[in-house]
Amino acid sequence: MTSRQQGRRAVVTGLGVVAPNGVGADAFWKATRQGVSVLDRISREGCTGLPLRIAGQVRDFEPQSAIDNRFLVQTDRFTHYAMAAADLAVADAGFRPDPEDPFAVGVVTAAGSGGGEFGQRELQQLWGQGPRFVGPYQSIAWFYAASTGQISIRGGYKGPCGVVASDEAGGLDALAHAARAIERGTDAVVAGAAEAPLAPYSMVCQLGYPELSLAERAEEAYLPFTAKARGFAPAEGGAMLLLEDEQAARRRGAAVRAHLAGHGATFTGASRWAESREGLAAAIRIALDRARIAPEEIDVVFADALGVPEADRAEALALADALGPAAERVPVTAPKTGTGRAYCGAPLLDVTAAVLAMEDGVLPPTPNVTEVCHDLALVTDRARPAELRTALVLSRGLMGSNSALVLRRGERS
């Protein structure tokens, strides 16, 4: 294996979003900055009779116009989102891959559950009619790796490809994995995560999570860091980014939107939220150390904000442990309270929001959350202007992973 090459650094040059509050980075950022909450009753066919009522559903996405018809037949909704987001990211970056050098571009995604909707349909064929009625695309469509594979095949991206299955925090780990590929010599990686957990089978699986919010009303469903916290509302969608080697990006005249400055990941066990304090604090310290920045240089924290009292307390304490006195004044935000948590897609939406927040000089708010019961400077109510040079994005998974990513502002703003 090639080790890190001198001077190679991963930067963000393109953003592609398919989110409950908007498709495309512009629509997503407008809604995020305004603090619009799109949490609502799940309306998808087959999903309405379950105890899980409130989620962030992607409603403004027409797969027929976003991707080729054959991928609608051959792939699951989670891959539709990822393919569309990848196209948006590549277009946003103004990137044209060199057809002479297909190995210069890789693909890395993270996935939490794969293609549950497609899989359910084919399993119903199996039990309803027999094995001869199961379509052959079942063999690839349900699989965690489907999105990476389809993006790679369709784009002709033959560089290092991979799938990170490390829980929700895997969204951040996928970016770190892609950054390492860039440091080792790959010029560009399409990286990110998108999920589609709002399908009957997938929803039933989630009912086993004690952290899931079964609230009936959207405005009460997901209220992290408050005394009314009762779990999280799930969401679908996510974001793909184009990451490039900084010098390669500059050679082609692309704007550097942000630097992936440092990442840390730890594991503390499924639903052991008190222990996540130590794990998250360690991940933050590792990320800061790799980014070579001091705690007081962090200008904004995008919190994991699970919405489970014990987990919220652990996160607030982890920030205090890792950032010291700086934790008392650093603005913390959790825009995902307006969209829900899209599993691996959630930290990708936070990274995208962090890049846009730094460019715009705006701290986006935490929708629906008003009275905070932890020692945190949470941005509530409305967006406010701020000089943002460095952002810290946090993510934890229900199965025990904790990750932290430090982003530094690029030059576009």
Added chain:
Amino acid sequence: MSNTLSYPELAALLQSRAGVTVDPGDLERPGAEFDAFGVDSLGLLGVVGELENRHGLKVTSGAESAKTPAEFMELVNSSLAAKAGA
């Protein structure tokens, strides 16, 4: 349905089983290859499965690896003819 597969029927099956829209006339053109239409072997396998379910027969194995529509039609139609004659 008659006991032979026609190009329009193949085009309809490619649409429903592989999601690929292709004009029957283009399938019929000499030298036409599945690759050029974006039809892969999984797509053809789905078409074979559908035909087998519809007609209650086994299509000659290898049809799903056919490179051209002409080759595929020949394999499928010989299976259909064999069944009709049986």
